[in-house]
Every structure is written in C-alpha cells, then in structure tokens.
Amino acid sequence: MTSTRKWTCVLAAMTSLFAGTASAGQFDLIVNGLSYHADTDHEWNESNYGLGFEYQFDSDSSWIWSLNANAFIDSVNNMSYMAGGGLRKRLIESDGASGFYFDAGLNAFMRSRKDVNDYLPFPGILPPISTGFRNLGINLTYLPAFASKELVKSNVSNPDIGAVYFVQFRFRMNGPGD
Numbered sequence: 018m019t020s021t022r023k024w025t026c027v028l029a030a031m032t033s034l035f036a037g038t039a040s041a042g043q044f045d046l047i048v049n050g051l052s053y054h055a056d057t058d059h060e061w062n063e064s065n066y067g068l069g070f071e072y073q074f075d076s077d078s079s080w081i082w083s084l085n086a087n088a089f090i091d092s093v094n095n096m097s098y099m100a101g102g103g104l105r106k107r108l109i110e111s112d113g114a115s116g117f118y119f120d121a122g123l124n125a126f127m128r129s130r131k132d133v134n135d136y137l138p139f140p141g142i143l144p145p146i147s148t149g150f151r152n153l154g155i156n157l158t159y160l161p162a163f164a165s166k167e168l169v170k171s172n173v174s175n176p177d178i179g180a181v182y183f184v185q186f187r188f189r190m191n192g193p194g195d
Contacts, residue, residue, distance in 0.1 A: 043073040047156070048186040049089035056162070056179030061092040069099075071156075071187065079107040081120060091130050092181070098136075101126025105147060116151030124158070147187070154187040 049067040067089025074082045083103045091097035105122030124143050129136040145158040160181040 042075045044190045045071045045073070045154075046188045046190055047071050047085065047087060048188070049087055050184045050186055052092065052184070053182045054092065054179070055182070062090060062094045063092070065089050065091065065183065067096075069185075079110075081105045081107060081122070083124075085124065085126070087185075093132055095131040097128065097130040099126045099128040099141075101141075103145065105145070118148065118150075118154070120147045121145070149187060152189040156183075156185040156187055158183050 047069040049065050049069065052061075052063045052065050054061045054063065067087055069085060069087030069089070071083050071085040076082065081104070083105070084101075085103065086098075086100040088096060088098050101124055103122055103124035105120040107118060107120050109117070109119040111117040122145060124145050126141050126143075127138040128141050129138045133139060141164075143158045143160060145156055147154055147156045149155055160183075162179045
C-alpha cells in the first residue's frame with residue numbers, strides 16, 4: 018500500500034471515528050482553500066484544495082481544545098496530509114443568533130508531503146486564528162519564513178521565500194444539543 022493510500026485511510030478512519038462521537042462537542046467540515054507565498058518569484062500552487070475535519074471539545078471556559086485532520090494539494094501540486102490537535106483562546110464571542118467569534122492559538126500536528134522524505138511524517142506547530150459565525154467560519158494561519166527554510170528542509174527550496182499564509186473554510190456539521 019502506498020503512503021498516499023495509508024494516509025487517506027488514516028484520515029477516513031479518524032473522520033468516521035469523530036463523526037460518531039461528535040455529539041459531545043462540535044464537528045466541523047474543513048474545506049482547504051488558498052495559500053499565499055510571500056516574497057518569492059517562484060510560481061507555487063496557491064490553490065490548496067482538499068477536505069478535512071475539526072472536532073472541538075465542549076468547554077465551559079474560553080479555552081478550546083480541538084482535533085483535526087486534512088488532506089489537500091500542497092504548494093508543489095502533490096497531496097499532503099496532516100493530523101493533530103490545537104488549543105485556542107476565544108477572544109470575542111457574541112451571544113446573538115449569529116454566534117460571532119474570534120479565536121487565536123496554536124495547532125500541533127504531524128504532516129507528510131512527498132517532497133519531505135517521500136511522505137515520512139514530520140512534526141509542526143502553527144499559530145492559527147479563526148473567525149466567523151456559529152455555522153460558518155474561516156481559519157487563517159501562516160508558516161513563518163524561517164520554518165520553511167530551516168525546519169522542514171523540503172527538497173523543493175527557494176532561498177528568497179517568505180512566509181506562507183493559508184486559508185480554510187469551516188462549516189459546522191453539529192453543535193451542542195444537536
């Protein structure tokens with residue numbers, strides 16, 4: 018079985034596992050979208066389409082723990098996979114019908130991509146912000162320039178690359194009491 022198939026199976030298994038237990042927390046469908054590679058002349062793929070999930074555990078505090086997994090097309094047009102967890106602080110939340118919110122925190126994960134040791138998983142940690150409404154939102158994060166140059170050590174390198182910014186769209190599949 019190829020590494021791609023193995024990671025697809027892991028993602029599918031995790032999705033079905035958390036879909037079945039999601040009634041205790043919040044289960045979101047994640048649609049990976051776009052990226053922006055700053056300070057580079059190289060033509061990277063910036064249409065990073067893919068799917069994933071995010072499961073937010075119930076919490077009585079403003080701290081939100083989550084699990085997530087994604088499969089998406091990376092910056093060099095290969096499939097890329099990640100799974101991990103996060104901790105975010107709810108900084109703004111409205112009690113109105115729309116449920117506006119704004120969160121910031123950290124996500125730690127294992128990721129695999131073809132140009133980094135042929136899909137051998139490697140660890141990462143990124144600073145996301147998430148904003149939106151109860152049933153629809155946007156996750157934004159970035160990979161600092163030093164991380165792409167020094168830590169990942171990708172076989173595809175560009176000495177002048179700056180930070181990489183990512184956008185995901187979040188669709189609520191359920192919530193407390195659903």
